[in-house]
Amino acid sequence: MANTTWTRNHVLSLSDFTPDEYNTVLQTAASFSEVLSRRTKKVPTLQGQVVANLFFESSTRTRSSFELAAKRLSADTLNFAAATSSLTKGETILDTAKTYLAMGTDMMVIRHKESGVPSAIAQEMDRLGVKVGVLNAGDGQHEHPSQGLLDLFTICTLLNPQEPRLELLAGKKIAIVGDILHSRVARSNIWSLTASGAEVHLAAPPTLLPKLFADYGIGTGKLFLHWQIEPALQNADFVMTLRLQKERMTSHLLPSLREYHQLFGITRDRLQLCQPNVKVLHPGPVNRGVEISSDLMDDPDFSLISQQVTSGVAVRMALLYLMGSGKAGNSL
Incomplete structure (x- = not known):
C-alpha cells in the first residue's frame, strides 16, 4: 500500500x-x-x-x-x-x-x-x-476521472505488473482516436497521460476535434492534434479508440458511420503503422465495426478492453x- x-x-x-x-x-x-x-x-x-x-x-x-x-x-x-x-x-x-x-x-x-x-x-x-x-x-x-485512472493503471500494469507508476509512460506514444469533442474520457486521459510524460496524439475528423484541445494537458508530456489518422498511429505504443456519442451530437457532424470507419476505424491493417507490440484500449460501450473492427476487439494479442474492465x-x-x-x- x-x-x-x-x-x-x-x-x-x-x-x-x-x-x-x-x-x-x-x-x-x-x-x-x-x-x-x-x-x-x-x-x-x-x-x-x-x-x-x-x-x-x-x-x-x-x-x-x-x-x-x-x-x-x-x-x-x-x-x-x-x-x-x-x-x-x-x-x-x-x-x-x-x-x-x-x-x-x-x-x-x-x-x-x-x-x-x-x-x-x-x-x-x-x-x-x-x-x-x-x-x-x-x-x-x-x-471522467476514474476512467482516466483505470486506463492509466491498465497501461502501467502491462509495463510493470509489480510496480505500476506514472513515469513508466515517459516517452511513450499514445494515440486517442474518435469522438474527442464529446468525450469526458478523452479529457481525463489527456490530463493523466501528459502528466506522465507521454506523447499524446489526438486524431478525429475536424468536426470532432476542435483546435481548443491544443490547450489541454499538463506536465512533461506533449500533445498533438491530427485530422487524419495515419500520423497519430505512426509508431504508436498504445491506441485508445473512443465511442461515437450519437446521443450527444446535436447536429450532423459525420457523413455516415460507414465513412467514419473507413477513415478512422481501428483495424489490423491500420495497426501495421504502430509499434509491433501495440495494444488497443476502448472505454466502452463499443460500437463494433465502427470505432474498431469486431475481430480486433476480441483478439487478446492486441485488445486490453477486458483488462480495462x-x-x-x-x-x-x-x-x-x-x-x-x-x-x-x-x-x-
Whole structure:
C-alpha cells in the first residue's frame, strides 16, 4: 500500500492531480488487485461506511464497478435510479443529495449528463460542513476521472505488473482516436497521460476535434492534434479508440458511420503503422465495426478492453479507500 498521505476529500477532475497522487492511486490499486486475486475477495476496510451511487445518467460498467468496489471494501451501498426517483416529482438534485446525506452517506459517486453537477454537490457538502466525499463518475463533456485512472493503471500494469507508476509512460506514444469533442474520457486521459510524460496524439475528423484541445494537458508530456489518422498511429505504443456519442451530437457532424470507419476505424491493417507490440484500449460501450473492427476487439494479442474492465474495480476500490480511510479502519 502506498505511503503517501492522501488529502483529497473529493475526486472531481484529474486536471490538478499531482504525480504523487497518481502514483498513490496506482500503487493502492495494485494492492487491491492482489486482494481481488484471492479466494476471499472482501476486506473490512470500509465496514460501517455508506457509499451512495447517484447515477442520474445511464451506465453499466461504471455503476456496476463502483458498486462492486464498495462491496469488496465491506461498505454498505445505496443505488439511485433517476427514472424511479423523486426527481420525477420535482425534487432538485441538491435536495436528492441532501436526502442521502441525511441517511448517513459517507461518500457519493455522481454521474450526470450535465457538466459540473458533481462539483456543485461537492460544494454543497462543503458548505454544510460535512465530511462527505464526492467522486465524479462522469459529468457531461467535462471529465471522467476514474476512467482516466483505470486506463492509466491498465497501461502501467502491462509495463510493470509489480510496480505500476506514472513515469513508466515517459516517452511513450499514445494515440486517442474518435469522438474527442464529446468525450469526458478523452479529457481525463489527456490530463493523466501528459502528466506522465507521454506523447499524446489526438486524431478525429475536424468536426470532432476542435483546435481548443491544443490547450489541454499538463506536465512533461506533449500533445498533438491530427485530422487524419495515419500520423497519430505512426509508431504508436498504445491506441485508445473512443465511442461515437450519437446521443450527444446535436447536429450532423459525420457523413455516415460507414465513412467514419473507413477513415478512422481501428483495424489490423491500420495497426501495421504502430509499434509491433501495440495494444488497443476502448472505454466502452463499443460500437463494433465502427470505432474498431469486431475481430480486433476480441483478439487478446492486441485488445486490453477486458483488462480495462477488471482494472476498474481495483482502481475504484483504491479511490474509495483513499477517500474513506480517515473515517474507518483501513487494514487489508
